[in-house]
Amino acid sequence: MPQVVTVAAVTAVLLLPAMHNRFPFVFPDTSAYLSVAYADSWPIDRAGFYGLLLAPALRSLDGPPGVWLAIVMQAAIIATVLVAACRKLLPRSRGWLIFALIAPIALLTSLSLHATQLMPDAFTGALILLAWLAASRNLADPGTPLMWLATAVLALVHYTHVGLIAVAVVATQIVCAVGGATIKEIAKRAMAAALTIAAVLSAHTAVYGAYFNRWSPSPLGGYFLFARLNEDGLVPRWFDRHCGVDAPKPLCDIRPEIPRDSQELLWGKEPSPLYDRINKRKGEPDSWLWVDMVSQAANGSLKEQPVEFARVATKATADQFVHYQALDDECPENCGNLKLFDWRPNLIESVRSSRQLTDGLPRTPIRLVTGTVATVGLLLLLPLLFLAVRRRDTLATSLLATLVLCLVANAAMAGALSDVHDRYQSRIIWLAPFAASLVMVRWRRRSELLASIAEEAKCPVTA
Incomplete structure (x- = not known):
């Protein structure tokens, strides 16, 4: 053949x-x-x-x-x-x-x-x-x-x-x-x-x-990372330490409204203040300000809690080997x-x-x-x-x-x-x-x- x-x-x-x-x-x-x-x-x-x-x-x-x-x-x-x-x-x-x-x-x-x-x-x-x-x-x-x-x-x-x-x-x-x-x-x-x-x-x-005009291989990468770390509890602890100190004030102001579930946060399945400010205004100058703010929170959470992040990521990695149904x-x-x-x-x-x-x-x-x-x-x-x-x-x-x-x-x-x-x-x-x-x-x-x-x-x- x-x-x-x-x-x-x-x-x-x-x-x-x-x-x-x-x-x-x-x-x-x-x-x-x-x-x-x-x-x-x-x-x-x-x-x-x-x-x-x-x-x-x-x-x-x-x-x-x-x-x-x-x-x-x-x-x-x-x-x-x-x-x-x-x-x-x-x-x-x-x-x-x-x-x-x-x-x-x-x-x-x-x-x-x-x-x-x-x-x-x-x-x-x-x-x-x-x-x-x-x-x-x-x-x-x-x-x-x-x-x-x-x-x-x-x-x-x-x-x-x-x-x-x-x-x-x-x-x-x-x-x-x-x-x-x-x-x-x-x-x-x-x-x-x-x-x-x-x-x-x-x-x-x-x-x-x-x-x-966003020179990055993944412009919304920080936004997706923020959603994951927020669900895992790392971002809320970062907020506790930095809101009122050096965290972005607009982000801290809407903190009580941010859903814990990452899918709700990203895709607006439930009311999400970030969905309205980022997803519905993709590419607009104001949306990039919010992307930068959530990226700052995500990066700060990683730097301050690397061990906790590694623990959560390791567990999720192991879970992938029992979750692979078609x-x-x-x-x-x-x-x-x-x-x-x-x-x-x-x-x-x-x-x-x-x-x-x-x-x-x-x-x-x-x-x-x-x-x-x-x-x-x-x-x-x-x-x-x-x-x-x-x-x-x-x-x-x-x-x-x-x-x-x-x-x-x-x-x-x-x-x-x-x-x-x-x-x-x-x-x-x-x-x-x-x-x-x-x-x-x-x-x-x-x-x-x-x-x-x-x-x-x-x-x-x-x-």
Whole structure:
């Protein structure tokens, strides 16, 4: 089976949940991301590059056909990365074997559910695999610069992707160094990663500077951090010490009105004085004054209570490893009046008649199956990593080590900066059973393993 046919077959499998749903899966945040394509605007609290990536497909065909074209493109990108990862560990395998390996993972984990959701989380797992693929190759190898470029593109669609790239590259290079890669080659790969990350951060900063005259890669980052620290109790203690002394007086004046729940504070589910002053006036000069004030409170809380912050963040990080059920999409409850309906009224019928919004999905069985498979994969990761080290299989070791550390990093970023939601970890939890299956198949196929180890066990170094 030629590689293009394999990718097409995997893409078709990834699309099955959306076909069963009768439309790609949506989320309350979907409108913010697609505002770039549909409203010619740029979200100030989201990475708008996701909408920019899908814009050619969304705008080439009007209404539902454009959305379907976009989701096919999204699934094809993910399928390409999955097949490339399999080819890396199983270089002599036929296409049918690679398809047989990926298809069950796609259908029995959260992979296909995220791959067909109109959210940038769809690309997170693929980004980690792509960063590992790029970091385990010599820069002189054909196609490596293009792979780094693709990594940068996927990194642009979500703020957390920058951190995951860094973790993936560091993990891979540590294993490669132990496996025999030269310091010179390690330095080259580290430089490529640094340039990739710098390019991504610069792109975010440039866009926000051009649109809002706010030269920051995440202009509302302090606001989101404030909401989290306020819910955890760190900000109220900071208020107790600084209000009436050196804390911003306008912020202290509305302190009794600030809801403790971060979701109420940020999204105005209940009356929130900050929602009215920041969210409803995004980009206006007065709103930036409030963003600066809450950022001062958040930063001050962190500086004065690092131990308490570490304790709370550690607990939230651990919670991410027991909260990763699929379909944590807040629909149909909060998806009935998406903003994108104002931009494309011809989407209303298709979205509202989907099984997701008519509550016609068998959520309990889906969560039972995907959760069980994910848990088994998680339990296998560390034993397989131990065996990979014992077998001196450097390539498998680098993949497993990268995924273990990225799972922890993803949980830590979500745990430290946001509430615990299942979708934050479910977007990449499928990597555990995928890697476990891939490595076990690799070890069963002894001839391929020996050939691969002979060629790539040291994370190929320049002769």
